[in-house]
Amino acid sequence: MVKIGYLGPRGTFTKLAVDTAFNGENKQSFDTIPECIDAVSDRQIDIGVVPLENAIEGTVQLTVDYLVHQVRLPIVAEIVVPIQQHLLVASDFSGELSSVSDVYSHSHAIAQCHQFLHTHMPDANLHFTSSTGKAAEMVSDSGGDIAAIGNTLAASEYGLTIHHENIHDYPNNHTRFAVLASDKEQIRIKHEVQTEKTSLLITLPSDYAGALYQVLAAFAWRKMNLSKIESRPMKTGLGNYFFIVDVNEPYDDVLFPGVKAELEALGCNVTILGTYPVYLMEL
Numbered sequence: 367m368v369k370i371g372y373l374g375p376r377g378t379f380t381k382l383a384v385d386t387a388f389n390g391e392n393k394q395s396f397d398t399i400p401e402c403i404d405a406v407s408d409r410q411i412d413i414g415v416v417p418l419e420n421a422i423e424g425t426v427q428l429t430v431d432y433l434v435h436q437v438r439l440p441i442v443a444e445i446v447v448p449i450q451q452h453l454l455v456a457s458d459f460s461g462e463l464s465s466v467s468d469v470y471s472h473s474h475a476i477a478q479c480h481q482f483l484h485t486h487m488p489d490a491n492l493h494f495t496s497s498t499g500k501a502a503e504m505v506s507d508s509g510g511d512i513a514a515i516g517n518t519l520a521a522s523e524y525g526l527t528i529h530h531e532n533i534h535d536y537p538n539n540h541t542r543f544a545v546l547a548s549d550k551e552q553i554r555i556k557h558e559v560q561t562e563k564t565s566l567l568i569t570l571p572s573d574y575a576g577a578l579y580q581v582l583a584a585f586a587w588r589k590m591n592l593s594k595i596e597s598r599p600m601k602t603g604l605g606n607y608f609f610i611v612d613v614n615e616p617y618d619d620v621l622f623p624g625v626k627a628e629l630e631a632l633g634c635n636v637t638i639l640g641t642y643p644v645y646l647m648e649l
């Protein structure tokens with residue numbers, strides 16, 4: 367049976383994404399994103415699912431940096447899931463928001479609720495955990511006047527009460543999850559494909575005036591639609607960056623090799639991080 371790893375423990379958004387996309391398979395939780403990615407690379411599991419980008423807070427930098435700098439695994443699918451953040455408390459907590467002393471959650475979940483926390487709980491101490499599920503587990507273990515930010519699955523898994531629902535600051539909240547696998551054939555997602563994308567990693571030559579402009583021109587004149595461009599530090603010194611470019615098209619044998627050759631002629635390095643179907647899930 368195909369083994370699927372995810373950022374755990376129980377009750378995370380990643381687990382929700384995995385349960386929505388895959389049924390029946392053998393599922394294993396990992397405490398951190400790097401541990402999950404390593405397990406795919408070491409073949410302990412066949413598929414790993416990790417968060418990639420949130421509509422409110424942006425890229426999950428740990429995922430991108432680990433995939434670029436440490437373990438290169440292809441992205442073989444993308445799962446997009448709606449995200450609703452709730453304030454979860456122990457079932458015997460009956461106080462007001464103002465009596466919650468500490469709030470625990472994943473940094474991305476806290477960031478999605480900054481305005482709510484600032485307005486309604488300005489005195490609460492904020493603490494980052496490795497996932498929203500971990501925060502829910504802590505609240506369930508400790509009880510008292512502390513709270514977690516997480517989803518309804520976490521509330522039911524850990525016997526917590528939803529004190530306030532939908533506390534994320536903007537309504538159209540979604541997270542993209544990357545499905546990683548050495549062998550694409552293992553993937554069976556029984557949902558309609560929304561679109562197909564290709565992610566590229568591009569490094570620019572140093573000291574080349576207008577390099578980024580020329581990179582974008584290579585896509586533009588071929589009418590290749592980009593859905594994302596983002597720079598991240600190469601970690602080799604100040605001012606050195608690479609670019610992640612998402613193209614709204616599957617890899618083909620004409621346009622992509624053409625772009626690659628054109629960019630390489632400029633002195634760029636081009637790596638394909640994956641060409642994959644995108645699944646938009648309803649929970």
Ligand SMILES: O=C(O)C(=O)C[C@]1(C(=O)O)C=C[C@@H](O)C=C1
Pocket residue numbers: 373377378379380381417420426449472474475496497498499541
């Ligand atoms: O902590 C979780 O539940 C996760 O699955 C991680 C994560 C993230 O890294 O963005 C996933 C979705 C939400 O945006 C908040 C947290």
